[in-house]
Amino acid sequence: MKTADPELMRAINRFHVMDAIRRFGPVSRVEISQLTELSATTVSAITAALLDDRLIIPLQVGAVRDAGRGRPRVMLKLNPGAAHVVGVKLAPDQISVGVTNFCADVLRSLALPVRIDRQTASVIADLVEDGVRRCVSDAGLDIADISGVCVGLPGVVERAAGVCRQSPILQERDVPFGDDLTHRLGVPASIDSDVNLVTLAEHWFGQTRDLNDFLVVNVERSLGLGILHNGELFRGANGLSPDLGDLMVRPPGGGDARLADVASEASVLIEAEALMRDREPDGAPQTGRAMTLLLQRAAGGDKRCARVLAAAGEALGFAVANLITLFAPPKVIISGRAMATSEYFIEPLRKTVAHLLPPSLADVSDIIVREWSDGNWLQGAAAMTLRDLYGAPWGTTGPAPIREALAPQIGES
Amino acid sequence: MKTADPELMRAINRFHVMDAIRRFGPVSRVEISQLTELSATTVSAITAALLDDRLIIPLQVGAVRDAGRGRPRVMLKLNPGAAHVVGVKLAPDQISVGVTNFCADVLRSLALPVRIDRQTASVIADLVEDGVRRCVSDAGLDIADISGVCVGLPGVVERAAGVCRQSPILQERDVPFGDDLTHRLGVPASIDSDVNLVTLAEHWFGQTRDLNDFLVVNVERSLGLGILHNGELFRGANGLSPDLGDLMVRPPGGGDARLADVASEASVLIEAEALMRDREPDGAPQTGRAMTLLLQRAAGGDKRCARVLAAAGEALGFAVANLITLFAPPKVIISGRAMATSEYFIEPLRKTVAHLLPPSLADVSDIIVREWSDGNWLQGAAAMTLRDLYGAPWGTTGPAPIREALAPQIGES
DNA sequence: AGATTTTATCCGCATCGCGGACAAAAAGAA
DNA sequence: TTCTTTTTGTCCGCGATGCGGATAAAATCT
Known part of the structure; x- marks a missing residue:
């Protein structure tokens, strides 16, 4: 368990700021302050750090004239080039691959019409690897520029372990796609159920x-x-x-x-x-x-x-x-x-x-x-990966688990 | 939404310490430090504050000789007298009332064999009020000593609103028992589904x-x-x-x-x-x-x-x-x-x-x-109320909700 | 050009958690 | 008994954080 220290505090607030910027498009510091209920000072400090890390950028151009007097607001938005991620969707008859930027815009996508349900997991991993490498280079990027890969497929997936327990498109069970692709590509790869990806996409980008x-x-x-x-x-x-x-x-x-x-x-x-x-x-x-x-x-x-x-x-x-x-x-x-x-x-x-x-x-x-559309799935995969890059620190402060080494001694006394 | 400030930090860590003390009985500061992964310094500061507030007490008596040399550990435990709460269970043929201390020990209980399913909500509230007052005085306490009351009953309950939406033992719907009892007794009263209470009791005190x-x-x-x-x-x-x-x-x-x-x-x-x-x-x-x-x-x-x-x-x-x-x-x-x-x-x-x-x-x-047993239900009601007294600060740092006043302006731009 | 208004930043303060030094309190050794 | 050893708990100083108020910045209005 993570203890609540200043670092966690900052992580939480930084996430809130990132989340506000992501959700409300180009947005000024005052607005962020109101949305997050953080003080102007804190927002200023956090945005400064984010700007320093190139995760966000000011929307230049005198652009938005906001029809009032006073110092004009500096609108901030996510830096599209801050990171790139790859999303992969495995469907019974097709492998879709897409590269997105930090805003989850799909830069380049690729569809392989393959009936993967008659292929072994190993062959599928080969195809995915090839597809990812190709799609990345088509997008004018190097594989080293990719911060993460997320694969969505139907079935029962244990995301934390990176294992697909069972899927209608795989004959095998307990396929460790996560580790496999991580090793093949040299990039952190995760997997999740395809519906989870589209659910997250809907939450981040959809009408809901x-x-x-x-x-x-x-x-x-x-x-x-x-x-x-x-x-x-x-x-x-x-x-x-x-x-x-x-x-x-x-x-x-x-x-x-x-x-x-x-x-x-x-x-x-x-x-x-x-x-x-x-x-x-x-x-x-x-x-x-x-x-x-x-x-x-x-x-x-x-x-x-x-x-x-x-x-x-x-x-x-x-x-x-x-x-x-x-x-x-x-x-x-x-x-x-x-x-x-x-x-x-x-x-x-x-x-x-x-x-x-x-x-x-x-x-x-x-x-x-x-x-x-395929784009939705890919955005979901992107969102799933970007969530980690945003540094969402949730679930880290749950109640203390019983530590095996200690519990017996204490429980008995 | 609550922002992540030092106060929240402290609330989280204080809760972890309280939780460790509650779960692992009399326990020393070093053990708390290991259980919570907080530094010894922090544990010391927090326990000092808790001792100051009389929420915990040292287990005096040279008591536990822990078979090693070195300065002996001071075992800490919850102060049973730190607070008292009342639990009430409404069943079709019986009203059970119990007073517990801060450790959720049942000090005094009372059962009214009433077929409440043929009474109006108002009459039931009368009976509950009488039962609570009687049980409190039987326990040698004054109603002002009670920190909270929790009522459990079957059916659909909206705890946050203090309203019972619908119950097999009530003819009426949307009965605002929470506010009603709060006014009658002058003590914060909450309600919840009876099963929720016993579920919480199982989590706090049971084998699970x-x-x-x-x-x-x-x-x-x-x-x-x-x-x-x-x-x-x-x-x-x-x-x-x-x-x-x-x-x-x-x-x-x-x-x-x-x-x-x-x-x-x-x-x-x-x-x-x-x-x-x-x-x-x-x-x-x-x-x-x-x-x-x-x-x-x-x-x-x-x-x-x-x-x-x-x-x-x-x-x-x-x-x-x-x-x-x-x-x-x-x-x-x-x-x-x-x-x-x-x-x-x-x-x-x-x-x-x-x-x-x-x-x-x-x-x-x-x-x-x-x-x-009836005791389990009452402990659940106690746990539900004590949870608030422990100051569990969860769910306060969720993603920022869209503030109605602001969202339209921002969403459109 | 100056006043006004809104936005962003800087400064000082309080709180927090932490690491290391230090005091406290016991048992074992001389 | 007295001194050493060991373990526990506390104190001090450091760095980080968030916040309120003062201050600078940058525009419009007069």
Whole structure:
């Protein structure tokens, strides 16, 4: 545990200042002072240090004339060139790589259309390494200029350990991508669940910037869940993010089912396969194509196809209702490429949630649908890495753990 | 938001010292220094201030001879008389009141056998006020000696506002017990969910003292859920603790059901009523009695009675499995007076959880059964109040909220 | 050009935590 | 008994921090 010393004090306040500058764009020292409730003196000292470290820069050009008299404010903003980070997203059929600057602007990105779910972890690491090196050099940078790399992938990830416990796109389990890439690239590399990255991106850059609590449910081939709670990503006691697909949607009496087996695109397609095949006899089409077809048919009035989508929506709605009961988030964001944006899926979900929620929680949560671009994922990866560079000192002052060496002696006496 | 200033530093470190003294009993300054990783100087200064405030006292008597030479350690402990607090537990058929000292030892307690579920909130407040005053005077104290009062009751409670949103033992909703009692007694009064109190008690005094994460599921007339996550009581975004009874246990396809309607003692008794009546024609017996009877019959080999209990256990197991998936707590504590301790209920619950959990989480959680005494609840209420007196300064340094007055101007520019 | 107003910085003060020197208090050794 | 050794607790000085008030800076208004 870290003790509370002047250094921690400064770290906390410096983070608040950085956070204010990041969130409120070019901003003057007085405004920072008001936002953070720090004294003008302290803000001045901290910004001086930040300027000295080249983490922030004054917005030159007489620029903003702020229509009052008095000494003009000097607007401060993040220095885009202060650091560069790389974000990587692993999806079943694609590896996306992007280089961003200190403001999380994507400078250069790269997409490798690879069906990685049939590759070994070692091959995937090779591909990621190549992609990162290429993307960095395309951006006119050297690998030594990169401050950090963050990889997002679906599945259960233990960020602290840098290990992917299990993923639908990896055959192996407990893959130590973090250390592996760190060694390969000579740059600190971390991994996290893809949904966590996009959740953080939403919190830093999205329309829910001002919310400290929301859920992100990602519906693609597999299901992902990101929880922002009290302004922090929620993780279970073991440091793992909860896996939405592992939630159960049926009681023992009715035969149990994992949500992933009922409401993911993969499961829906299996369900719909028979329906599709009997009208399109040339075998089961490819994933992306099949979902498009299913949605088209539902839109065209095919009741059975619509029913398949509705069933998935209702199952997910059931789980979402329970999550709302637990977390009471003001917003729930449903995202995904194909199915998640279909009314035939979303409306049953909405209805189910409304129907299942207790009256007291009926109005707390807005359910909104949003589609992410690759840029969002990369910004999330950037945010995850930049968070460390900003020096967020949280979780360091928790209650003292029992120190094994000492506890026995003391506990007994 | 509180800024990080020297005062906060001191508050944090003082809390760590207090926490170490509380947790490790009589303990010397050197040991505190090792436990908290604070320097000996700082510990000395802080303990001096605490001694000055009479919050701690040296354990006099040459007492502990610690079998080494050198200056003997001065053992420090909490000063039991530093403060007194009152805990109140509202149950359907009883009001329990207890006075504890600064160490959360119960000095005097009092039980009023009242069926409060048929009284108005106003009458209940009358009874609580009388009970508190009586208990305080019985303990040889004056009401002015009391530093705080905490009331625990089943249902949905918004602690921060001091309001009980909804409770099975109150007809009214949004009852402002906190302010009401504060005015009546002239002492700061707070309320919280009863399970939260016992969860905190378990964390402070129970066998899970060293765990920062666990769940407490309380099964009595109604269902309660307490979550300790990262060493803190978990609350939803609105400050409410999640209500276990509002969780859903069936997917829309199979017809939905609130957990409270399937797995609480109240619901089980309704379910079993027919079974009981047809062999004991003198009408439905009283609640406590009926459950005893049901358990006896199940133990006696009555398959149908056992089945009713098993169904409840399985339904709760379903919910617990999902909670484990989310929170991954090393321990899950099932508590309650009657049903919760029956093998006919617990075994199906255990089996269901084991069956539903994904393999990766199969071994993370121990499910244990524990029965609380009234003392536990009262200690929880005491802990909840004492926490404030200890001056825990957490949650005060979160990211800066958007200040309404300022945000618009800044956000747009 | 001078007064006014707003912004940013400088100076002095109080508090804090820490390291090292020092005092205190016991047991063991002479 | 007296001196040494060992461990514990306290005191002093240092550096860092945040803050309030005075001061400088830089613009507009008169």
